[in-house]
Amino acid sequence: MILVTGATGTVGRLTLRRLPVGHAVRVLARDPSRVAVPHRNVEVVRADYGDPLSLRRALTGVHRALLVTNRVGGDDDAVFLRTAREAGVRQVVKLSAAAVADLQAQDLITRWQRDCETALTSSGLGWTLLRPRAFMSNAMSWGSSVRTEGVVRTLYGHTPNACVHPQDIADAAALALTEDCHVGRVYTLTGPQPLTAVEQTEQLAEVIGRRLRFEELEPHQARVALLRRYPGPVVDALLDSALRQKAGAKAQVLDTVRAVTGSQPRSFRTWAQEHAGVFAPDGNRRSGPLFSLEGALS
Ligand SMILES: NC(=O)c1ccc[n+]([C@@H]2O[C@H](COP(=O)([O-])OP(=O)(O)OC[C@H]3O[C@@H](n4cnc5c(N)ncnc54)[C@H](OP(=O)(O)O)[C@@H]3O)[C@@H](O)[C@H]2O)c1
Structure with a gap:
């Protein structure tokens, strides 16, 4: 069992x-x-x-x-x-x-x-x-702002993360x-390539056929938003983790998915195509928080 x-x-x-x-x-x-x-x-x-x-x-x-x-x-x-x-x-x-x-x-x-x-x-x-x-699915947290304003907002948008499907x-x-x-x-x-949030925004825009804007959050703005959802110590952890991403700690791509499953890791574009409905103006409301709890963490 x-x-x-x-x-x-x-x-x-x-x-x-x-x-x-x-x-x-x-x-x-x-x-x-x-x-x-x-x-x-x-x-x-x-x-x-x-x-x-x-x-x-x-x-x-x-x-x-x-x-x-x-x-x-x-x-x-x-x-x-x-x-x-x-x-x-x-x-x-x-x-x-x-x-x-x-x-x-x-x-x-x-x-x-x-x-x-x-x-x-x-x-x-x-x-x-x-x-x-x-997880690539942390991008669900952009659903609401993409649907209503055509905007993705997050910290350190030019720093890469080899996010995984x-x-x-x-x-x-x-x-x-x-x-x-x-x-x-x-x-x-890991996923197949390191991607920045700016690059994810571009790919998402292509997939859903809409112009999207990227707005970088300042750390103090991210803190205020996160504090609405998480206790202070967890917010500190998330911000620490985002800083490690900024320093380049999360960009490495590994071959493990292919070695274990025998298939190439799925791309962010694939994930976005599968979930395009979440980002459509009349799409469903499956949207997460500003950051998924560990979104910035791995
Ligand atoms: N998001 C990321 O980018 C990321 C990256 C690396 C690692 N992780 C790790 O992934 C894990 C979360 O995985 P996920 O995102 O797939 O899960 P998730 O969507 O956060 O869901 C958590 C699951 O755990 C269940 N659960 C929570 N408390 C429970 C309890 N007391 N008894 C029984 N079930 C309980 C929840 O059930 P209910 O529906 O009843 O709440 C839910 O099914 C975390 O350990 C995180 O550190 C996440």
């Missing part, structure tokens, strides 16, 4: 859809009604990392699990791993972040992810670490959950 967590979020949802029909799959969700179940072989169990009894129920009979957590500074990973070990789980595939490997990255969120990785690698369970760079992360996750050869492996996942 394979357990998928985070199935209402970006990577877990795509991973669930990628798992072959022949595998028995269980989804752990706080609200099962929000899970898009792809086929009959998928069972959905209501559980919460904060509720050990529900976790135990969800983990019983599971041999491999995808672990997605997002409560910065929390102990969800530790609680999940303890319960997984007791339940006899053999391997946990953890969604981490590329920044973990950067010794210059000492912000709160990266330190938390590092601690979570250590909790897994020292747990006695088999492990696989997925360390993606920024979430489907490539999900493809790697699905393989790690269904093949034996991924235990003890660390996969740092």
Whole structure:
């Protein structure tokens, strides 16, 4: 039995859809009604990392699990791993972040992810670490301003990030959950090229056939906007991370997606084509915050 967590979020949802029909799959969700179940072989169990009894129920009979957590500074990973070990789980595939490997990255969120990785690698369970760079889908956060004003606003728009398509992360996750050869492996996942926000804006404009403007935010403007959504320490972490991008720390392209999945990493243009509706003036309102929580972070 394979357990998928985070199935209402970006990577877990795509991973669930990628798992072959022949595998028995269980989804752990706080609200099962929000899970898009792809086929009959998928069972959905209501559980919460904060509720050990529900976790135990969800983990019983599971041999491999995808672990997605997002409560910065929390102990969800530790609680999940303890319960997984007791339940006899053999391997946990953890969604981490590329920044973990950067010794210059000492912000709160990266330190938390590092601690979570250590909790897994020292747990006695088999492990696989997925360390993606920024998700291309963080561009969803531009949806509202693109739709209504034709504008993309962010920090340090001329600095590159080798952002990765979430489907490539999900493809790697699905393989790690269904093949034996991924235990003890660390996969740092990037897209096919480093891209600046200005370049992303240009590509998005071409894809949706509209003129778009890029406006660079000053750090103090970004701070004010972020403080509307996140606590101060998380905002500090996001701004630190953006500074590392400005210094060029996130531009490196790696061959890992192709090496693991056998396919070339998907481009930002492809992502934009798939999500063009989000940016159309009459498009749907699936738009994220100014920054996705770790948007600037990996
Ligand atoms: N965005 C980026 O650019 C980026 C880059 C590198 C790494 N990352 C890492 O990616 C991870 C987030 O992945 P994502 O964006 O795919 O997820 P996401 O869209 O943020 O969704 C988080 C998922 O976790 C579930 N969850 C949260 N708290 C839970 C709890 N107490 N019990 C059970 N489930 C819970 C959520 O369920 P509900 O729907 O019930 O809330 C949701 O399904 C983070 O660890 C982040 O550090 C992100």
